[in-house]
Amino acid sequence: MKKLIKVLTLSVLLTGLMSFAQEKTSYVPAKSINQEYNALYIINEADDQKLKAIIRNINNALEDQRLKDKLNVELLAFGGGVEMFLKKNPYQELLVKLKKRGVVMVQCENTLREKKIDKSELFDFVNYTPSGNGEIILRQYEGWAIIKP
Amino acid sequence: MKKLIKVLTLSVLLTGLMSFAQEKTSYVPAKSINQEYNALYIINEADDQKLKAIIRNINNALEDQRLKDKLNVELLAFGGGVEMFLKKNPYQELLVKLKKRGVVMVQCENTLREKKIDKSELFDFVNYTPSGNGEIILRQYEGWAIIKP
């Protein structure tokens, strides 16, 4: 009888261990719940390919069925990323489309000072934050997701 | 007597200030507590060096004594990062080793559509998510650590 109990106990333990090992390698998909999601996208490079990639990425996130109509996006530029918001550059059409989907554009004011750029050189729909780095830190503390593609 | 009190008060204040200054510049090591940790590793570039670096990074995290046997890792590929999961590329051995350690591989389906890649071209052990960007946002909201080396 004692032996039987031992064997049974061992089987239960082994099954537990195996299911744990199993669990560790199986994919548990990320799921959305019934809440709003906020994401801060960051661009700090003056690279045409990266600028277009970040816009494509934002659109993909907005179209993800798990986030549909639940996702607020802020697009933050600092450093070389300011190129995205300059009137002289060819991104207006792409940005206006983003804006229509509710994306908010924000430019770091430190960058403007360092690069001697006047606000009048940026699209009118751009908003401003004292420092891009401060914005990133504060948004993380507010619970936002941060994405730097 | 009054002078003595003044001196004493000043000393106490100074000691307080100094210990504050001390505190601010001394390193308080990160410590693990008795819980499970989840980390999402992101690869979105088709760069052989970066692909190998991310695998090395994951192994380092899994071997960190502070996280030993407590860390679950998901490795997410999107954009150029899909190269890591293609059968024709030479990463199978490295990935199988990761998989044995419990790492879960996940590929963005948007990327497959954009690049016209069929799932049959990827290793069988790869899992799929509708969009890599949605996955990143949702995992952050689920409390995961996000690492993009």
Add this chain to the structure above:
Amino acid sequence: MKKLIKVLTLSVLLTGLMSFAQEKTSYVPAKSINQEYNALYIINEADDQKLKAIIRNINNALEDQRLKDKLNVELLAFGGGVEMFLKKNPYQELLVKLKKRGVVMVQCENTLREKKIDKSELFDFVNYTPSGNGEIILRQYEGWAIIKP
């Protein structure tokens, strides 16, 4: 009377919808609250421009009025980022200034082992962590903001 009610209901609904649309595209600035903030800055590339940019970024964050006297910064180097802390390289002056502002420097010990670098080659004020990747994961779980410029 019924028609009036219908019209009124419709107006209320429309106003609601419009204010929602409005809300989604208007910028709500990040605000600091009365608490301490912790930020982990990561450098893992041996790129002189990036090394200087990260120092500039940290200074900008420390000077952001929203974070003034509330922000603790840890600067973590791993991989190629170790160059920043080597005595033979020209970053001492910049780092000492950061240190005076309370920034804590931390080096990944895995990197030293992989690159066969001895601790005596690094500045004396550098602290050590077993693995940079473990540090990143643990800090995120401790609620820190993570910035990789």
